[in-house]
Amino acid sequence: MSDIVKDKSTAPEYDPQYILQVKDLKKHFPIKGGMISHTVGHVKAVDGVTFNLKRGTTMGLVGESGCGKTTAGRTILRLAGEKTDGHVLFNGREVYDMSAKEMRDLRTKMQIIFQDPFSSLSPRLPVGEIIGEAVREHNLVPKDQFDAYIDKIMDNCGLQPFHKDRYPHEFSGGQRQRICIARALALNPEFVVCDEPVSALDVSIQAQIINLLKDLQKEYNLTYLFISHDLSVVEHISDTVGVMYLGSLVEYGETADIFRNPLHPYTKALFSAIPVPDPTVKMERIVLEGSIPSPANPPSGCKFHTRCPNCMEICKSELPPQREIELGHYVVCHLYDNQ
Numbered sequence: 001m002s003d004i005v006k007d008k009s010t011a012p013e014y015d016p017q018y019i020l021q022v023k024d025l026k027k028h029f030p031i032k033g034g035m036i037s038h039t040v041g042h043v044k045a046v047d048g049v050t051f052n053l054k055r056g057t058t059m060g061l062v063g064e065s066g067c068g069k070t071t072a073g074r075t076i077l078r079l080a081g082e083k084t085d086g087h088v089l090f091n092g093r094e095v096y097d098m099s100a101k102e103m104r105d106l107r108t109k110m111q112i113i114f115q116d117p118f119s120s121l122s123p124r125l126p127v128g129e130i131i132g133e134a135v136r137e138h139n140l141v142p143k144d145q146f147d148a149y150i151d152k153i154m155d156n157c158g159l160q161p162f163h164k165d166r167y168p169h170e171f172s173g174g175q176r177q178r179i180c181i182a183r184a185l186a187l188n189p190e191f192v193v194c195d196e197p198v199s200a201l202d203v204s205i206q207a208q209i210i211n212l213l214k215d216l217q218k219e220y221n222l223t224y225l226f227i228s229h230d231l232s233v234v235e236h237i238s239d240t241v242g243v244m245y246l247g248s249l250v251e252y253g254e255t256a257d258i259f260r261n262p263l264h265p266y267t268k269a270l271f272s273a274i275p276v277p278d279p280t281v282k283m284e285r286i287v288l289e290g291s292i293p294s295p296a297n298p299p300s301g302c303k304f305h306t307r308c309p310n311c312m313e314i315c316k317s318e319l320p321p322q323r324e325i326e327l328g329h330y331v332v333c334h335l336y337d338n339q
Contacts, residue, residue: 012052014092019191019223020053020076025086027068027075031296043296045071047247048086050322053240055190058217058224060238060255062231062270064292068247069227070115073193076225077110078103090191108138111184115196117176121168127154128164131182140187150186156219157182158212174205178212185216194226198233210237231274235259243267246303247295253329263331265308302334310335 012023026047033040045068053059061069074080076088078095088095114120121130132150141149151161157178168176177197184192198206216222228234234241241258243251251264262268269286288307293299299306305315312334320334
């Protein structure tokens, strides 16, 4: 039997300016053990994430590998099984309360661009079928307009009509990512999770894909959750930024505020690793001690206290609350208890 109590938190009140409202979202995976394979613990991949995302904007989600960024995105889209706790409101409706038919209809409005464009494309289907398969399945356009519709989507994503008959292995990495973007865009979504869409690409190609995403956002009024570990890319594309550590958001705010005045010690350490294109500037790198604790057995109190250079006694026993230090700039840290 699971020892996790579901839906303890109250749902957020719907605010029309937000397309997505996430409150206390948790996703724990059971650890099986013993001869009868019973649950002996849980991996707390996402452990209490809260944020709101305005329509037509981009939120960057950053953090070290294994901090739960991708799991958070998949849990929001209901692609990782049932949530453990918390709420995900899309246009004011709880995603996890929807029936199978309602979720099928919602799938066209919520899409994802995967990190690896090659493994996420079927090698047995030509590009035209990859992009148009879901369009046909959901009957989004009449049959006589299908080919013209796919041609238009491909053109918007920088692909040529003759590419429709080719297979994924015939394309470069950048072109494959354009195919993935076209596949998501073809369903006319409102919200797209971009799961490190440029991490496998060369720098010059990264710039092209980022600019393409920004152009498509303006044209189609898209809302992005942009998951990445490249802070320079996140600064360029994002309106707001959330910093994750061990399954939890430790800082959240407007991009300009986060990069101008990082508050959490973990955020400061991440930003100190950003290279400065000036050989005369001496970088003050903050090197964190130790390694990331196991999400199956996170530290008590503040999860970051085992690596924090500013650790206090209270950090070891009490979980810090989320505080709004500046307007719209939130941090979870005991350093700001008196503010």
